[in-house]
Amino acid sequence: MDRHRPVVVGVGQLANKDEERIVAPLDLIEAAVRLAVDDAGADVLAHVGAVLCPPSSVMVLDEDVPGRLAERLGLAPGIRRQSAYSGAAPQELVAQAAEAIAEGRIEAALIAGGIADASVRRARARGVEPPAPPTAPWSQGSAAAPAPAEPPPRPRGYEGEMAAGVFEPVASFAMAESVLAAAAGRSFDEQRVWLGTVLAPFTEVAAGRPDLAWFPVARDPAYLAGIRPDNRLVAGPYTKLMTSFPTVDLAAAVLVVSEELADRLAVAQDRRVYPWAAAACHEPHPPSERPHLEQPPAATAAGQRALAAAGVTIDQVDLVDLYSCFPAAVQFGAAALGLPATGTAATPLTVTGGLPYFGGPGASYTAHAIACMVEECRARPGDLGVVFGLGGLISSFAAGIYSTVASERPWAFDECADVEDELAGRRVTVDLDYEGPGTVEAMTVTHRRDTGPANAPVFVRLPDGSRSAARPADPGLAAAVASTNLVGRPVTLRRDGKRVLYELT
DSSP: OOTTOEEEEEEEEEEOOOTTOOOOHHHHHHHHHHHHHHHHTSOOGGGOOEEEEOOSOSSOTTSOHHHHHHHHHTOOSOEEEEOOSOTTHHHHHHHHHHHHHHTTSOSEEEEEEEEEHHHHHHHHHHTOOOSSOOSSTTTTOTTTSOOOSSOOOOOTTOHHHHHHTOOSHHHHHHHHHHHHHHHHTOOHHHHHHHHHHHHHHHHHHHHTOTTTOSSOOOOOHHHHHOOBTTBOEEETTEEGGGSOOOOOEEEEEEEEEEHHHHHHTTOOGGGOBEEEEEEEEEOSSOGGGOSOSSSOHHHHHHHHHHHHHHTOOGGGOOEEEEOOSSHHHHHHHHHHHTOOTTOOSSSOSOSSOOTTTTOOOGGGHHHHHHHHHHHHHHHSTTOEEEEEEEETTTTEEEEEEEESSOOSSOOEEEOOHHHHHHHHTOOOOBOSSOOEEEEEEEEOOEEETTTEEEEOOEEEEOTTSOEEEEEESSTTHHHHTTTOOOTTOEEEEEEETTEEEEEEO
8 A cells, every 4th residue: 555655746836926927727737747746855756656637727618728838748658637627626637637647657746737818818918819719708808809799608408598698607606695785694795794804814825926816916805806997796696806817827637646656756755745635526407407406415525525635524634625616616515515605713724825826727616725734734734735626516516634644444446336327317398388486496696897787587486396508588677786695586487589588576
């Protein structure tokens, strides 16, 4: 077991904040790898048998980041794997690398990712062609490109989201936030104020990482929650400062090797951080088809099974990083692990500063979380850390446990196949032909930067237990209910051609 025990020996990360410098994502990723090698203090690249990467763009999923990176680095032939576009992917990839090492299939793996969307913006501002496509259609901000007249096509199964007009991740998470607010008995205004208390500690952590964090400034809860011209509502109850900021140039790399190779390369003991265990779980249905619109069972499974596989309880964990693209993600991760959503003074819920303040580099953020967790574990020998990643429309979850002390248990990776099989059979039928009464289960109000409230999408539970999704029949309703949580309100649905519309009753 000791020979094949996986251990992280090197991490590297960097930010390009130079407004005069335009780079491609692969340039940043390669530089992060070089930093990780220097951090290990050994020539690990000569032994790398697997290069595992998240994609740099949701728009170009066939870009082959691992293949191109391996070629740049001059690596020997080996495993090249690009994950799905998911915020949980880097943690899953580290777990897959640790699994391959523990089984003796490889002796070293490289996990790396990054984006250069700040460079895309700089290039466009100068009227030159960006060196690579942006991460996503929304990553350049609402001023960069107007909303399309017709939304981009989605895979079959997202008919409910399409009917409601929930096209961007922020709207989907805000819909979930309305359910959490209603369960807590808070109005949207009250929820927004409370979310300021959840996120303010994130800004304090970001302020401690000025070399990397895009916004290294500590903010108080009132500043984050206050609605101002520079902090407009994006999707109620979320303000701009509560949402992931993807227009960044960030990259990170993690080197995982076997204990035997670390010994052979004479990697210093103070460089070694051991992955104890991990778990990953995925929701099989889109949000509109899930029986649960509050805490996702797949999130709870990933969190609890990672702790169980490591043989620890959350009370033994000292360091935490929760995925924080939007506040609902923080709440889901905290609940999955058994933590308060506001964290504690001794244990804030991030080691980076979070996606709104550290920066949200697409599918590679969790690589930064792991890199920062490794640094924190080294600074606090013996402490346990947990990284919790989330991806998709609240669909993919992965958790990993780390420490400078090797576990007495063998490495374990629980892929939660039994949970996923059970969840696959739990699906709510979405009926978009129904006309008649129903009750709002989830909602938000989306806002455009220049014109304000734009849409008030809803998911509606029908009398027979099925669900529908709709937009308001009255175009002015979004403005009228901009600060109102409609969860629990009765509505009447009707068809208008291909559209499903609702009226408050």
